[in-house]
Amino acid sequence: MRDVVNPITSSLEEYPMEELFKIKQKLINKNQKIYDFGVGDPSLPLWEPALEALKQSASESQGYPSIGGTKELKEACADYLLRRFCLKEDPSRLLVATKGSKEAIFHIALSLIGRNGKQTLAYPAPGYPVYKSSVLFAQGVPYPVPLTEENHYLMEPWNFPEKVVKDLAAIWVNYPHNPTGTTVNISYWEKLVEWCHTEDVVLLSDESYVDLYHILLDQEEVSASRIPLSPLVVSSDRVISFFSLSKRSGFTGLRTGFMAGDRRILEPHLKARANFGLSTPVCIQKAAAKAWLDDKHVALRREIFSERLDFAFEKLSQMKLLVEKPEVPFYLWLKIPESVSRNDIDFCLNLARDGVITTPGRWLGSKEEHFFRLSLTLSLEDMGEAFNILRKHVI
Ligand SMILES: Cc1ncc(COP(=O)(O)O)c(C=O)c1O
Incomplete structure (x- = not known):
């Protein structure tokens, strides 16, 4: 047949x-x-003020949402990035709203596979399954990297074979890591970002769990060294980080997040995304803006x-x-x-x-x-x- x-x-x-x-x-x-x-x-349950914002704006005329996100949402995301990571750059020019992380993770491969003739995309194994399927649909070469007890569940591309590095368009990392819960410190991010710059590899960082770190319930202050960071703290050059409200604020079913990083990638990628038909309804973006502005x-x-x-x-x-x-x-x-x-x-x-x-x-x-x-x-x-x-x- x-x-x-x-x-x-x-x-x-x-x-x-x-x-x-x-x-x-x-x-x-x-x-x-x-x-x-x-x-x-x-x-x-969804945080009450976000639910209220959603209900209120749901009764207003919706219209087609813009593909990159409303101004209000993008300002709230930029505010979050500045508060949470004290970025040196102004993040308002570096971000694109997404319909949660899953679709954003899937679609970025379509813009990166084939850059400078490079076909390979590396990702952690075990890890979120969409990294692999995104490469397959983009007709690239998947390179699963075994993360084990032995390597402390760390992605260490400096140990990859030379042939793989030569063909590497981008690399996925996910810290805090699903499923092992591994986190990394600032020296790891510095080393990884520098390696990516030297080898001309785009660093894709899935930060779905970055705000869900463990706290000691009997202590008021969390020591700074326990709070996970983003590679954007080091640089946005060839770095894209993916953030989501699913776990941070309980928006799982409402589908909203954003990606932030290198404008030279995000600007053309936004044009590609306009073809995918992906944007979150405006009433959900309103609720999302509220949630990104609040840490309590x-x-x-x-x-x-x-x-x-x-x-x-x-x-x-x-x-x-x-x-x-x-x-x-x-x-x-x-x-x-x-x-x-x-x-x-x-x-x-x-x-x-x-x-x-x-x-x-x-x-x-x-x-x-x-x-x-x-x-x-x-x-x-x-x-x-x-x-x-x-x-x-x-x-
Ligand atoms: C590591 C990781 N990345 C991304 C996602 C996708 O999350 P969402 O699309 O809800 O933002 C998940 C969902 O469980 C995940 O575990």
């Missing part, structure tokens, strides 16, 4: 979560309670996630699944004890049959086979119940 779709679409792998959905459905049919640690949806509600969210992390860490370290408390209270990257299983997929599917949904590391691209991811998206009570079930699987 002649192909009805092209080889890129027809060769896409089956979405691995499908198996978990089937198990979940069976449990739902049996009225069994499900503890879903699989999705990365913070499951907290984000601090409250950090408290909630940090409380969950403290609780989870205590229980999971007793089960010998976790040794060190991560810096970011959103995902936990848990090591299955050797005595229990060496196969993350079997382990997670068995756990799912008992109602506890988690993600096997290999489904996130991990080259190691004995890790699984748990997101801190449940209440303490539900987590406690789920951990009682988990305990039975690890002893």
Whole structure:
């Protein structure tokens, strides 16, 4: 039979979560309670003032939204960048509004693959799956970089083979890292940005979790060294950072974020984006502007996630699944004890049959086979119940 779709679409792998959905459905049919640690949806209500702004402006005439974002939203994003990272440059000229990070991450490959004849795009494995699919659809060469315990989950392109570096159009990094929660310090950013300048590689930095760092609940001030930074602090030359309100402010379903960095890339890329038909409705942009201008509600969210992390860490370290408390209270990257299983997929599917949904590391691209991811998206009570079930699987 002649192909009805092209080889890129027809060769896409089956979405691995499908198996978990089937198990979940069976449990739902049996009225069994499900503890879903699989999705990365913070499951907290939208901050009230943002919700009010959304409701108010939703009744006004909407019209087509402009592709780069409203002036009000862009000013709020620029204000956030200046407050949060004390940038030296004026960020108002360096940013483009997006419909959340996912589409922005996918589409940037279309403007970068092929620059100066270079076809390769490197990305972390394990990592967010869209980095890889973006390269495939842009007909580039994917270069997954295994991040492991051994290399401390650090992307170190100075260790790449020379042939890869020569063909490298851009490189993705994601710190704080989904799924391991790894963070990096300013010296890492300085070294990485300098390397990218020397090798003429565009640095793409996914900063979806940059505001969700762990805080010590009994201390008023967070020490500056614990607060994750952006490579934009070092330079915007060939650097693009991707920010989102999904995790920071609970806008997951409303789809809004922005990208900021090198104008020489963003200006032509904005022209390309006009063809993709991507812009967030104006009423959501209004709510988003409010959220970028406020830090207090984000601090409250950090408290909630940090409380969950403290609780989870205590229980999971007793089960010998976790040794060190991560810096970011959103995902936990848990090591299955050797005595229990060496196969993350079997382990997670068995756990799912008992109602506890988690993600096997290999489904996130991990080259190691004995890790699984748990997101801190449940209440303490539900987590406690789920951990009682988990305990039975690890002893
Ligand atoms: C690392 C990472 N990047 C990007 C995204 C996309 O987030 P959004 O499109 O909601 O902004 C996610 C979502 O979970 C993620 O984990």
